[in-house]
Amino acid sequence: MRYQFMTAALAVALPFAGPAAATDLEVTHWWTSGGEAAAVAEFAKAFDATGNHWVDGAIAGSGGTARPIMISRITGGDPMGATQFNHGRQAEELVQAGLMRDLTELATRDKWTEIVQPKSLLDGCTLDGKIYCVPVNIHSWQWLWLSNAAFEKAGVPVPKNWNEYVAAAPALEKAGIIPLAVGGQPWQSSGAFDVLLTAVGGTDAFLKVYRDKDAEFAAGPEVAKVFKAADDARKMAKNTNVQDWNQATNLVISGKAGGQIMGDWAQGEFRVAGQTAGKDYTCLPGLGLNEVIATGGDAFYFPLLQDAEKSKAQEALAETLLDPKTQVAFNLKKGSLPVRGDIDLEAANDCMKKGLDILAKGSVMPWTDQLLSQDTQKQKEDLFSEFFAKPDMTVEEAQKRFADIVASAD
Amino acid sequence: MSKSERPNQLFRNLNAKVASIPMVLTAVVIFVGGSAWTVLYSFTNSKLLPRLNFVGLDQYYRLWSTPRWLVSIENLLVYGVLSLVFSLVIGFILAALLDQKIRFEDTFRTIFLYPFALSFIVTGLVWQWLLNPEFGIQGVVRGLGWESFNFDPLYNSDIVIYGILIAALWQGTGLIMCLMLAGLRGIDEDIWKAARVDGIPTLKTYLFIIIPMMRPVFITALVIIAAGIVKVYDLVVAQTSGGPGIASEVPAKYVYDYMFFAQNLGQGFAASTMMLLSVVVVIVPWAYLEFGGKKRG
Structure with missing residues (x-):
């Protein structure tokens, strides 16, 4: 029995050990x-x-x-x-x-x-x-994907930028639609925040925080505005009970959610679902506020x-x-x-x-993958996944912890 | 000539000693050596690759000021204490009930032990579905008419750890029950008879005679449960992956995430050293009492 087993194991192992003909x-x-x-x-x-x-x-x-x-x-x-x-x-x-x-x-x-x-x-x-x-x-991460059908159902026009979108959120909620889909994976909430930082705070603010690692600036009033926006996003996203990004995108595709802040890889999902840009969904680069590409x-x-x-x-x-x-x-x-x-x-x-x-046009900027170490990215993910999942975490507390991360970033 | 010398202690049972060399080497090199290496590198600022660049206790300062680590510790404490208590209590009660010479004992034993045959990953997935508000228990009860019934522990930051505890108990108590049952069967029938003759009520017999006699079984069960508590990881990954937010994070997951996702070996090693330390703090006094005492006695 034992020898049989050995030969069987060898027979399985050999094809991998032998030299390959074409270069694999x-x-x-x-x-x-x-x-x-x-x-x-x-x-x-x-x-x-x-x-x-x-x-x-x-x-x-x-x-x-x-x-x-x-x-x-x-x-x-x-x-x-x-x-x-x-x-x-x-x-x-x-x-x-x-x-x-x-x-x-x-x-x-x-x-x-x-x-x-x-x-x-x-x-x-x-x-x-x-x-x-x-x-x-x-x-690039800086995209907002909106479901045209969802806004039609809620009876409001498809927003042209983030501010209009936030204003439309109550109408969406009333129609039984999740205003913003944010999946539970930590990188999604952290990425959404970075997009808000570029869109609401501006490219310079983004670079000051992530490239120059200016902790004082990160604790300051300009970034506070971004955290206010993130607080809006958190409230809009509170009913998303999915994990993966493509499940969240799927909520937008099926009109169950109004929109999603997600990189342009989401587009592939819209295509696989047979939807057309402009007709079935709308995309706003830079959330319609600051059109840049990372x-x-x-x-x-x-x-x-x-x-x-x-x-x-x-x-x-x-x-x-x-x-x-x-x-x-x-x-x-x-x-x-x-x-x-x-x-x-x-x-x-x-x-x-x-x-x-x-x-x-040359409106390009570097992104966090180029500016921050994985270590810092992970700390950021921990912070924002907690922030998005915990409604009783105050904006001030989150910003303070964010500034701490920026101070120790490498 | 026939006067035999007392054989050298070193060569007594030579065969057995030779045979155990591989295991001794494994234990020393892999367990002790690996642990020592980890502790050493936890004092460095190693990132993706281990490097001997010492930074003192920096990694530990950072560790204990990280909210996620503190949440993990808190979760481990809640989970640990409750899982220890409930495993022992439920396991013992089930065993005591099975020991009443009931019919179909084999069948019940199999049913209770069966979940143990599943891995934590499978257990986690099964309970993730059961606790899913739309498809699981909440959905079924609502479907029966109780519209306001609310039971979604995995989506509520405050109670998510109990959702994980339920799954862990479902999986683990069967084994504890079997250990207890074996212990109960090991009690001499005469003791029961003597207790009955003396007119001691059953409950008291259990509490004051049987349980103290089952001390070794309890200690075995305790070690098995405790080891399971410290290393809990896969159950969390399968059920919640630490969510919502960081509400159900556990130390083992922190170690893994920081070593491999965050590419910060130093931080991961510091966290795993803390885990090792907590085990040592529990095990050493116990081992001293248990084995040190025996030698004297």
């Missing part, structure tokens, strides 16, 4: 919702066309769940061929520890600095003058590998990711903006066009 490259990412999966399939298709093979390593459960798994594989000596991170500081220490591949040579050869627009995207990939990642899209987004990092074959495949993948055709196909499905300024997004819908316009 395992790529890990956390794109698992409907719209996201469709988008990542475009990358896989394009990469397979180069004669290599994309081994999909999707990790379900959003970035918060996926990143620890990815990091422990890289630090634990079992690196994948390539992996998604949000460019910025998530992989900073991995780069410093020399675990990531330096792409500068490839970048110079392919003139990335010329094709990648806006330039600040590559800054997020650069450490000590060397480039370590390939940005693939621009995702240059956060996704990027691929390449762990340093010993295998020469795989290293070559990594280069092929890096080229594929920035290829104009792949960029168009991927970003259309993902609902994000492309990282190249020189391609034409004919098929872009209303909302994406708004985004592209803002991008063309």
Whole structure:
């Protein structure tokens, strides 16, 4: 019996141990919702066309769940061929520890600095003058998604900015609609606050708090206004009993909720549901108050590998990711903006066009992924998930704790 | 020649000692070594990767001024005390009832023990559904006509920890019951007869004779429950993932979140050192009393 078991175990183990024929490259990412999966399939298709093979390593459960798994594989000596991170500081220490591949040579050869627009995207990939990642899209958080049907039912016009929206909240509530959908995952409430900070406080206020880490300013009257807005948002969101962001988006799609503050990845969900921008839903970049786009987004990092074959495949993948055709196909499905300024997004819908316009005008700003460490982000998430879930937590108390976090931020 | 020397103590039962070397190594290197490493690095400012850059007690100062950690500790205390008391009381009562030579004892025993076969993740998901206001108990009772019936502990910050406690008790008391039952069966029938002859009421017999005699069983149960309390993590993740807000956070989840999500190993190590410390504070005096006493006696 025991020998049988051993042979069976060996038979299972062998195919993995043997040498692969075409170069397999395992790529890990956390794109698992409907719209996201469709988008990542475009990358896989394009990469397979180069004669290599994309081994999909999707990790379900959003970035918060996926990143620890990815990091422990890289630090634990079992690196994948390539992996998604949000460019910025998530992989900073991995780069410093020399675990990531330096792409500068490839970048110079392919003139990335010329094709990648806006330039600040590559800054997020650069450490000590060397480039370590390939940005693939621009995702901005500053969007408000509104359900036209919900406002029709409540008998009020679709608002054009945050203030009108807050004013319309009682009418929505009366019609049995949740005014604002905010899912229970901590990053959602924390992200919503950051958007309010940019929209209500302005870009300068955002940079003062998160880039300069000015704790005094964070405790001051200007940020107090933002907390007042967050208090409104908290009251409007109090009946949302869902966890995941796409469930919250679904409330908006089905008209059960009036709107949602969520990044432009929500757009993919609207598309999968067959809704049209402008007709079924309305999008307000910068909550209609401050039209800017944060240059956060996704990027691929390449762990340093010993295998020469795989290293070559990594280069092929890096080229594929920035290829104009792949960029168009991927970003259309993902609902994000492309990282190249020189391609034409004919098929872009209303909302994406708004985004592209803002991008063309150059109203861009860095986002928290680039400015704050994961540690600070987590503290912020703890604070805002508590703030949104606990109605008896005062605005003053929340602001004081926020200022403390900013003071100790790195 | 035949005068045999007293064998060296070191080589007595040599086979047994050789055989236990792997386990000894595991215990020393992994448990003790790992713990020492963790404690050492909790005094550093390690972020994503461990680095020996000492910052003294900074991580501990930060830990004890973090609201989320304080909430976690408070939750653990509430959960711990209640789960200890209720597990022991319910477990013992169930066992005592089963011990009344009832019919279908096997069936009842199986039913009560069955939840223990489920992992905490499954238990958590089952109770998440049962306590969901729309689909669960509240929905059913409202469907029966009591429109104003309100029972949604998982969505109420003030009582969410009790929602988790219910699930934990449902899962865990069966095992305690079985331990207690084994203990009760171990009591000599003659003791019961003697108590009856002396005219001691049943309740008093249980309280003053049987329970003191079952001390070892109670201690085993206590250790099992206590270990379960300190490490409670998966149940919370499955039921509420710490929500609403941070109302149902527990220390083990803080450790995990700060080590891996926040990429702050130092902070996570400091929190896990505090957890280790709390276990040591409980275990050491007990072990001293239990094992130290036996040697003297």
